[in-house]
Amino acid sequence: MKIQNSNFPYPPTLLTFPTLLTPMTPAHSPTPSNTWADRLAPRLWLGPVTLLGPAGVWLLVLLVLPTLLILEISLVPGLRLGQPSGGYGLGNYLQILQPVYLRVIWRSLVFAVGSTALCLLMGFPVAYWLALMSPQRWRNLLLVAFILPLWTSSLLRAYAWTTILRPSGVLNGMLTAIGLPAQNWLNTPTAVFIGLTYSFLPYMVLILYASLEKLDIRLLEAAADLGATPRQCFWKITVPQTLPGIAAASLLVFISTLSDFVVPTLLGGASSMNISRLIYNQFLGPTRAWGFGSALSMVLILAVSLAIALLIRYGDRNTVTEA
Template structure:
């Protein structure tokens, strides 16, 4: 036996195919980071950002018969020059037709009132969960999230069965001899619907801020003689403002564009902009008008969205 073989035993070699691939890619200027980013960036550009630009473009067209049912923005004339035709008529109509102005104002009002009610209902719940014993907390949180996973449409439907003329609430009221209340097809039903379906969105961010609060602050306030209500108003409430803003925006923004709730629970006079857009598109088949309604809706929600992102950024950094 000779020992000369020993040096030729290869050292434990790791298979690193990726390293080789990476080196080769790096040579042409592609880094690993770019590969990670490429798919989500491309996808979101094509299917999120570009569509918004397309909406804006088509909002400047007019309805016409044919496929697609809107006038082309760019046309080539016989001499071969490219002509850009923009129509502002949809936007002029938005500001002059009372239907649209009223629908915007009423959407904002309904979303605002519903958000305030959701906050008033959700805050004590979030606080109770944050202060609950550890073993209860996860169960309670799961109970908050569970309806969120259940079909949104079916929950609105369940609520409509609950509130209708011969529904459970009125049957219970009937037992006590109270005449039935007309709850369905009113703005009230829409408020209840929004509170009911968006409550988890309010509770979760509130819970996240409330559970992080340092309990020694409450003890300090109590030691200094503050009564519970005072402690709440001057310690807990101010410290939970990020959660309040995040939760409120998570309810307010989607509520503005809500379609299902006003059409299943609201009455014919419940004007909401999401419903107007839906009808422009599906009933009137006026795509450019629907697009201009969408652009105007975006303008309304863009400030709340930016506010939300700022608050969320601050909450994550903590």
Template structure:
């Protein structure tokens, strides 16, 4: 029995060793480097411990950047939820053949390069773009959307909406239909069935979708650079600037640590909310 257990352990180690090596090289080591640079300063090739990198974050100009980044990410996440949940619900309630077609329409845009998808909106929203051409053709005034917060938020919603739809759709398709039928048999109308049964049971998918949208939205720099025109800066742009332009890896690492903490706190809050909602939903069903 012990020999078989040792053999299984060796086999499992061989199978997982490529993943362990990959994780060590591209996740663990870079994370340790970021932590190291965040808490050190360089002076003629010598490194010493310091907290000045984090103290520098306390300046008002950086608070404005953090506020704008979190505000746009939250608004984009809310819009994705408001659009994505009905879309996921419609897909989940469709017939099997139609489900495949609708789901494919959601996934197909993700096959295109992220930069191309984002850059295409510049041609649509530009001063002489497709949108203004249509508006002027029908006698309406042109709109200046490009290089504004609205354009950045539109780019976030467009790029990250599938990450909201797919988790919610997956939960809705796996939901026990007997619970819904039982609620209807007990006299609940369609609104009550949705608010008391379907939505509480779909909260794990909602939380997953919110997490998958908020994390890339709060850290993006490509969307804000292309659709914002570099007129304002988000956290992602600030980190990119410190690493690629300024060359201050220490301050850039400190900002990265701060952003990781913000994301971890938001994930913890969402998980707690999901657990509480699940218990509440279970109580309502009982």
């Protein structure tokens, strides 16, 4: 939301919208004391309701209510489906504090932070080159080529990595061909980092590209004219100017990797239990501890909400300062 709009609740087009749906009050109204605006005012709510209603109902029924239900279930300690339960309590949340579960949460965070950092390190140069250095007429094509893998299922892409990473796989074929030692990365945390970074790199590049594209080249030219080295230009102009984009891309990748299920399951092997797999096991595994699973879900929802709050606070700054 741009600040310039803040004293003007609806774009002008919305003001005219209700008149399409409700009959206009005739011009020769018997109460001429009312101005046109007065007569329209009570119906102002119709526009937002019509526009926001469908999505609002959708979100209420499919997001808000289920989340509240999860919250309720999480407050029943030891709840197992089909078994009588005791009253409400915080037992499920206290259970999360056991070392084994804290280890799982810690591992999920390491996977998420690590792969976000790798995405940023690899994605920034690509986005920089695409936005500022690549030939103009190839730019869109290159961008499409980069995000093309996203058009296939994430499950298939993760599965393809098992073929690449397994000991007799494509990667080791290439490594041994150029005289490097073979690696056994499948079913290790390394494979999880590789898979997550690969899966979410296109998102990183897309957002950074959008941010870098808006970078004012004249600032760089002015700095160069005034004697700044390329390194100074990069750290004093490019990075600060695109910081909101970097924050937005990093937080988005962080949220996605934190809750990813497919990559750790297929590539991580025995040492890759993360929070989303743990939640899955509580609901569909042998224990069927729905109460504990719901508490874990609430923790994940809270962590992601926090990241989104940071995203709105810091990631969106450029639009605010623009306005």
